[in-house]
Structures are given as C-alpha cells and as structure tokens.
Amino acid sequence: MATGVSRICAVGILLCLPFKVAAEDPLISAQTVITEQIQAFLDDDASAAYAFASPKIKALFPDAERFFDMVKRSYEPVFKVGNFAFGRSRIVADGTHAFQEVLITSPDGKDWAAFYDLERQPNGKYAINGVQMTRDTSSRGI
Numbered sequence: 001m002a003t004g005v006s007r008i009c010a011v012g013i014l015l016c017l018p019f020k021v022a023a024e025d026p027l028i029s030a031q032t033v034i035t036e037q038i039q040a041f042l043d044d045d046a047s048a049a050y051a052f053a054s055p056k057i058k059a060l061f062p063d064a065e066r067f068f069d070m071v072k073r074s075y076e077p078v079f080k081v082g083n084f085a086f087g088r089s090r091i092v093a094d095g096t097h098a099f100q101e102v103l104i105t106s107p108d109g110k111d112w113a114a115f116y117d118l119e120r121q122p123n124g125k126y127a128i129n130g131v132q133m134t135r136d137t138s139s140r141g142i
Helices: 002-016 026-042 046-051 055-060 064-074
Strands: 083-091 097-105 111-120 126-134
Touching (some): 026 046, 026 097, 026 111
Antiparallel strands (some): 083 097
16 A cells, blocks of 8 residues: 555656756747847847847957947847737758748838848857848748
C-alpha cells in the first residue's frame, strides 16, 4: 500500500513542478523584439530602443543617442508609428535569421512596409540587424 501512495505522491509532485513544454517560437520572439523596440520609440526611450539593435548596428552607431537620432531622421514611420501589423515572415532553417514584414500606418495616414532583418545572438535572443522601408505595401519577397 505504501508503494501505491508513494507513486501517487511522486506523480503529483512532478505535475506541480514548473517545466517548459516547448522551445520558444522564433517567430514570436522576433515579433516581440520588434514590438518592444517600437514601444521604446513611442516612449522616447533611446536606451531601451538601442538595446534591441544588433552588434552590427551598434558598431555603426556607438551610442543610444546617435542611434535614436538616425532612426528619428531616416525611419520616421517606425519612430512614431500610428498603427502597425505583422505581415509575411520567414525564419532561416537554422534559426540564425528572421525576416519580418511590418505594415505601418504613419501618424500622417500614409502606409509603409518595413522589412526587418533580425539576427539570433549567442544568448539565443534576436536583435534587429537592419530595416528597409518602402511606401509600396504591395507584394514583395520576404
């Protein structure tokens, strides 16, 4: 009888232990990075926005203020998004890169497509490695 009770207790304890059922979805990880950087821009938080940039981008813009200024001047629709939605995406088979289309309506009502290149870092998280923007929101390869 003690053996049966012990087994039931052991199963109960195992069911209560926290565990990760599946590895984090790379697409959700990439979209989360983009969303959090956009929110940092909306909050005028240069340090937070800069934290999502890849080492390649940080080498080009060695401090948060320079990076923030460049985005403000060159990527205004991303800097002050009116609305945005995720479009097409692609994850490279080995997971080293994610490509995500983001459809943006800027505060002035114009529609844009931003194509994000994200690179997986040694810590397993994605960082934004570049963005290309176009006013043409029609079909384009991802």
